[in-house]
Amino acid sequence: MTKRTQELRALRPEALSLAIVGFLLGCWLLTPPGPLDRFGNLKGTDFSQFFVAGRLVATGRIQDLYDWRAFAAELTLSVPGPKGLLYVSVYPPPLAVLFAPLGRLSYLPALACWSLLSATLYALSGTLLVRHLKALRDDPPSSAMLLAGFPAFGQLLLVGQVSSVPLLLVTLAWLGWRSSRPFLAGLALGALALKPQMLTLAAMVLMVAPGWRLLAGIAGGVLGEAGFSLAAGGERIAWGYMGAVQRILKSPGAFEPKSEQIQSLRGILQPIGDPFASLGIVLAGVAVLALGLWAARRALSLDLKFAIAVLMGALVNPHFYVYDLVILAVPLAIIAAWIVDESACGRSHVAPALGIRILYWMPLLAPLFGLLRVQVTAPVMVWVLWTIGRDARERPIADLESG
Numbered sequence: 590m591t592k593r594t595q596e597l598r599a600l601r602p603e604a605l606s607l608a609i610v611g612f613l614l615g616c617w618l619l620t621p622p623g624p625l626d627r628f629g630n631l632k633g634t635d636f637s638q639f640f641v642a643g644r645l646v647a648t649g650r651i652q653d654l655y656d657w658r659a660f661a662a663e664l665t666l667s668v669p670g671p672k673g674l675l676y677v678s679v680y681p682p683p684l685a686v687l688f689a690p691l692g693r694l695s696y697l698p699a700l701a702c703w704s705l706l707s708a709t710l711y712a713l714s715g716t717l718l719v720r721h722l723k724a725l726r727d728d729p730p731s732s733a734m735l736l737a738g739f740p741a742f743g744q745l746l747l748v749g750q751v752s753s754v755p756l757l758l759v760t761l762a763w764l765g766w767r768s769s770r771p772f773l774a775g776l777a778l779g780a781l782a783l784k785p786q787m788l789t790l791a792a793m794v795l796m797v798a799p800g801w802r803l804l805a806g807i808a809g810g811v812l813g814e815a816g817f818s819l820a821a822g823g824e825r826i827a828w829g830y831m832g833a834v835q836r837i838l839k840s841p842g843a844f845e846p847k848s849e850q851i852q853s854l855r856g857i858l859q860p861i862g863d864p865f866a867s868l869g870i871v872l873a874g875v876a877v878l879a880l881g882l883w884a885a886r887r888a889l890s891l892d893l894k895f896a897i898a899v900l901m902g903a904l905v906n907p908h909f910y911v912y913d914l915v916i917l918a919v920p921l922a923i924i925a926a927w928i929v930d931e932s933a934c935g936r937s938h939v940a941p942a943l944g945i946r947i948l949y950w951m952p953l954l955a956p957l958f959g960l961l962r963v964q965v966t967a968p969v970m971v972w973v974l975w976t977i978g979r980d981a982r983e984r985p986i987a988d989l990e991s992g
Contacts, residue, residue: 719922789902849962
């Protein structure tokens, strides 16, 4: 048994336990027949907004996508949820087109199909990570258990969100990044415009490694989706989306019914209240940028630089919820592989290892911290950035052997 295999195998009981507990809790919560879970909430609550958007496209009513009265009426008609359920259309048109095939089904079959597809996208992202990181590739069973046990995956499936799509895009961007294809990496990062707040990841990658090809790729991804929106719905749908964005920016709190669950810097500071919260978020963002750039300069591995950029992007993301923590599968896998490879060469990184272990558990604990109005995910991410910058003094062996 190699040193790498020993390091990963030691995590198997923890990962397997989390996977089993998550599966049993999900079954317990969702076993009641009908559209409501054991607590009377709609199963896959967040999926309802994507389902209705897809239904409007499927039935030839894409022009009603940003007519919030029409959207609410369709939600009431098509979604068998509890009384008072309300979502409005705030995502770009390409996402609605993506869900159009599911919009032809009734709600529960559509939710089942999306859950299966979302799990498939997650598995594909995990497979790509394991395949291209030697430390993880050396022990596929342990790597699979760690992916299956990641609590963010369970949170994603329970609420029916779409974060598996950004996860795959970030994974593809990493593959382009590490193969010295910045334009392709940028295209994948620009495609994050499907979920616009995720473009903070693109911005941070560009800050870590500025370059015209990367910038051109990001611009191409964003403009490509804008062009698709125009082709799908015409000028009216484009202006409708811009109007929705303006309304959100004027009163963001009205569109965040569970703001206590925000996992980024904003989630920590916004309870202070404006104007101090806004000032604090700006200052904290600048501090994170400085810390991340310092860590990236010290990390000679391309993989580590990308992981640092993703953590930075997550920290400054204004709308980063528990289910979005699934994105952290990319930096967690990269950092874990680096630690295992370094350990095999006799170099120990105790602090970063502890940090990513806490981040691995955090999606399970974050809802409880949210009820207490205290979030610790962002401080842990900051700590991981600092420990990586402190420890990345030598060229990691992973940079030579991975791939």
